Each structure stands twice: as C-alpha cells, then as structure tokens.
Amino acid sequence: MKKAIILSYSKEAEIFKALSHPTRLFIVHKLKEKDICVCELTAMIGDDISTVSKHLSVLKTAGIADSTRKKNQIIYRLKMRCVIDMSLCINRKRKAAL
Amino acid sequence: MKKAIILSYSKEAEIFKALSHPTRLFIVHKLKEKDICVCELTAMIGDDISTVSKHLSVLKTAGIADSTRKKNQIIYRLKMRCVIDMSLCINRKRKAAL
DNA sequence: TGGCTATTTGGTAAAATAGCCAATATGAAG
DNA sequence: CTTCATATTGGCTATTTTACCAAATAGCCA
Numbered sequence: 001m002k003k004a005i006i007l008s009y010s011k012e013a014e015i016f017k018a019l020s021h022p023t024r025l026f027i028v029h030k031l032k033e034k035d036i037c038v039c040e041l042t043a044m045i046g047d048d049i050s051t052v053s054k055h056l057s058v059l060k061t062a063g064i065a066d067s068t069r070k071k072n073q074i075i076y077r078l079k080m081r082c083v084i085d086m087s088l089c090i091n092r093k094r095k096a097a098l
Numbered sequence: 099m100k101k102a103i104i105l106s107y108s109k110e111a112e113i114f115k116a117l118s119h120p121t122r123l124f125i126v127h128k129l130k131e132k133d134i135c136v137c138e139l140t141a142m143i144g145d146d147i148s149t150v151s152k153h154l155s156v157l158k159t160a161g162i163a164d165s166t167r168k169k170n171q172i173i174y175r176l177k178m179r180c181v182i183d184m185s186l187c188i189n190r191k192r193k194a195a196l
Numbered sequence: 197t198g199g200c201t202a203t204t205t206g207g208t209a210a211a212a213t214a215g216c217c218a219a220t221a222t223g224a225a226g
Numbered sequence: 227c228t229t230c231a232t233a234t235t236g237g238c239t240a241t242t243t244t245a246c247c248a249a250a251t252a253g254c255c256a
Contacts, residue, residue, distance in 0.1 A: 002120075003144055009123040015188050017118035021244085022100075025107040025114070038203060046101055051245050053204055063191070072202050072253050082187035089180035090113050093161070119214085136233060149215050151234055170223050170232050 018062035024055050031078035038074050116160035122153050129176035136172050
C-alpha cells in the first residue's frame with residue numbers, strides 16, 4: 001500500500017496526465033482561442049472521431065474542459081485556463097535552454 | 099503518420115507526462131525546498147531504490163531536474179522551477195471547485 | 197415515426213509504463 | 227586492490243494507455 005503522502009498527489013497527477021499527450025495538448029491550444037465541436041477538432045487532428053472523443057473525455061474528466069450541446073453537436077470549452085500559463089512556462093524554459 | 103502540427107506538441111507533452119505520476123510530483127515538491135540525494139528520497143518514498151532512480155531519470159530527461167555527484171551520493175536539484183507555479187494553478191482551481 | 201448527423205461506448209491488439217529483483221557501475225575509503 | 231555504499235541498468239510481469247473498428251446512443255427534422 002502506497003504512503004498517504006504520495007497518494008495525496010494523485011489528483012494533481014491526473015491533471016498533468018490529461019495534458020501529457022500531443023493530441024490533447026493540441027486540443028487545449030485550439031480551445032484557448034474558441035469553443036469547438038468534436039467534428040471540427042476531428043477534422044483538424046485527422047484521427048478517428050472515436051479517438052478524439054476519448055481524448056476529450058480525458059480532458060473533461062480531469063476538469064480541464066467541459067462541453068455543452070448545440071443542436072446535434074457537442075461543443076467543448078476550455079475550463080481550466082491556467083493550463084495556458086503552464087504551457088508558457090514550459091516553452092519559456094525550452095527557449096532559454098537553447 | 100501523425101500530422102506535424104500534432105507532433106510539435108510532443109516535447110511539451112513529455113514534460114507533462116514526467117509530472118503525471120504521484121511519486122514524481124512528491125519528488126518535485128520535496129526538491130523545491132532543497133536538493134536531495136537518491137537515498138534520502140528513497141527513504142521518504144518507500145519504494146525500491148531502483149524504482150526511485152527511474153522516476154528521477156524521467157524528471158531529468160524531461161529537463162525538470164538535474165543531478166550532481168557529491169562523494170558517493172547523487173544529489174538531485176529542481177531545474178524547472180516553474181512547475182511549482184503549475185501546481186499552484188491546479189490547486190487553486192481545485193479549491194475553487196469545491 | 198424513421199432517417200440523418202454527431203458523438204460516445206465497447207471490444208481488442210499493440211505499445212508504453214511501473215515496480216520489483218538481480219546484476220552492474222562508480223566512486224570512497226581502508 | 228578490495229570492500230563498502232550509492233546509484234543505475236537490464237530483465238521480467240502486470241497494468242495502463244492508445245487507437246482503430248463496430249455498435250449503440252442522442253437529438254434534429256422531414
């Protein structure tokens with residue numbers, strides 16, 4: 001059984017895990033500009049729509065995005081906008097490292 | 099073959115992935131206070147030293163930590179300190195959600 | 197209602213990750 | 227040089243993740 005002090009980081013880890021896939025990061029960066037439906041994201045990404053849907057589900061479960069229905073489309077929205085700051089932080093570091 | 103625009107997020111994704119494990123987050127939060135050797139981290143975590151060493155290797159490869167030798171210990175240091183800001187951002191959100 | 201569009205869910209195979217033990221390195225100290 | 231302490235690497239298995247296809251679901255509209 002894992003120590004409680006370690007387990008206390010599980011929720012935070014889940015959020016980082018949701019951001020740990022290139023496709024999901026791409027989605028986050030698109031959503032920072034505007035709300036987008038699954039179909040449009042799928043067209044941009046080029047994966048099967050079921051794959052994209054599952055990525056979106058991961059982001060939603062982690063609390064990073066949420067969704068609403070509009071006619072027969074599901075529109076996703078970036079809920080945790082501070083992930084953009086994380087991105088900036090990382091890329092600032094990456095450029096500084098050159 | 100994945101689209102280039104998606105692949106361009108791979109490096110950023112790697113950093114988030116490195117932070118996506120409770121044990122590694124624990125390590126990061128300890129390292130923000132002071133530099134620590136593998137043996138001390140291992141004692142705090144309770145996993146096999148080889149497991150801890152591999153976690154540290156992930157953090158190092160991602161550019162989040164680095165290490166120096168001191169006598170026969172390897173001392174790890176938090177290199178990308180802005181991951182602390184990410185943590186704050188996430189936990190601020192989490193508390194706001196209650 | 198029935199068909200249409202958009203999305204999610206289930207199933208599955210391949211790949212990646214985690215964690216343990218054993219084996220190997222690497223420097224320290226006698 | 228030998229032994230000790232510290233850390234890393236290799237090998238293995240169990241678990242998780244990813245991505246596809248097929249099937250099911252949900253709302254819209256004739």
